[in-house]
Amino acid sequence: MNNEIVSVDLGSNSFRVLKYDCKNHEIISEYNEVVGMADGLVDTGIISKEAMLRVISAINHSCEVLKYEAKDAVCVTTAAMRKAKNNQEVLEFFKNETGINFEIIDGDEEARLTLLAVKYALKREKINSDNFILLDIGGGSTEIIVNTKDNYKAKSFDFGIVTMTQKFLKTHDLHNDLENKKIEIKKFLDSLNLDLTNYSFVATAGTPTTIAAIKLGQDFFSYDRNIVNGATVNLEDLTFCLNIFKDSSQEEITRLVGRGRVEFIEVGIFIYKTIFEVLNKKESIVLDDGLREGVAINYCLTKCRN
Structure with missing residues (x-):
């Protein structure tokens, strides 16, 4: 079994990716980008189209830099997505565009x-x-x-x-x-x-x-x-x-x-x-x-x- 895992954390402001060695419990490489996913969320209650496109761009760029397949990563997303009224539509858009599959986790x-x-x-x-x-x-x-x-x-x-x-x-x-x-x-x-x-x-x-x-x-x-x-x-x-x-x-x-x-x-x-x-x-x-x-x-x- 491959001992490498890629994990992704999509937060309200940051998009953070980690390539991790399971055998030795060591970080191999990482990628961080500010995507501002929660921009305007307090006022509108939704994730904007602009924010969605920034996330797509970050996913694609991180795949190039860390050389991983988005569909194979273990991905979670948190508070902003928990609050957004259009969260299911957003997650579907991410999956259709990149193959990435996010799970919304609770607090x-x-x-x-x-x-x-x-x-x-x-x-x-x-x-x-x-x-x-x-x-x-x-x-x-x-x-x-x-x-x-x-x-x-x-x-x-x-x-x-x-x-x-x-x-x-x-x-x-x-x-x-x-x-x-x-x-x-x-x-x-x-x-x-x-x-x-x-x-x-x-x-x-x-x-x-x-x-x-x-x-x-x-x-x-x-x-x-x-x-x-x-x-x-x-x-x-x-x-x-x-x-x-x-x-x-x-x-x-x-x-x-x-x-x-x-x-x-x-x-x-x-x-x-x-x-x-x-x-x-x-x-x-x-x-x-x-x-x-x-x-x-x-x-x-x-x-x-x-």
Whole structure:
């Protein structure tokens, strides 16, 4: 049996592909592109034709770069597709045009797969993986997972950097909104009846990795996941990044965070800061591994046993 698997994660803003070695549990190659799938979703409730065409273009380009067949990849899509009224029509269009077959997964499955990837990553980085709180800030949803040894409790919250930015541009009420989210998150954490003092705080996805990269002197073009993995970020680093963005031109910010992310990064940092405050944590461990890695590992564990 072929030990290579290609996994695809189509999020609200990003399209991420991974070629993975099941035998050695190693990343062979990867592809990332901003596709802005949730553009206008808050207002219209649908995935636009323009966004659909951007995704098609990204699928075709990734197939050329990573040399894989779209029909053979294991593909998932998340919050934006869960919310879109035209999701079935969109998925059918993708399949007809490229052969790719996406499964819409719910927040619970998204959390389970992301956690699987993070546990492997913590072991790889030789970081204790018994008790930790995992934050995954997505474009359309935010997952918080509390892992206690072999058990975990997860909750998917209905806000992310893309949807919150779109809402914020209309209502200008971001900080009020985040205060309400704090109450919601605290309610979930309190319901677990756990003393979270000795739980480490781990964060994955674009916002935490971008902040860690800037702290380490990288920009979007010199980004190195191997250096970012296992780095720590604190509240001062968040403030530092916000100040950099405040004093930088659009061009400079694009160089730091990448095209298609500029308008969302500030809201992402405020969401990250909110979670720091709710958890009362001083620092967080940052990992690049997330859903697409979890999809690949899950496939390897269930389908490649023989």
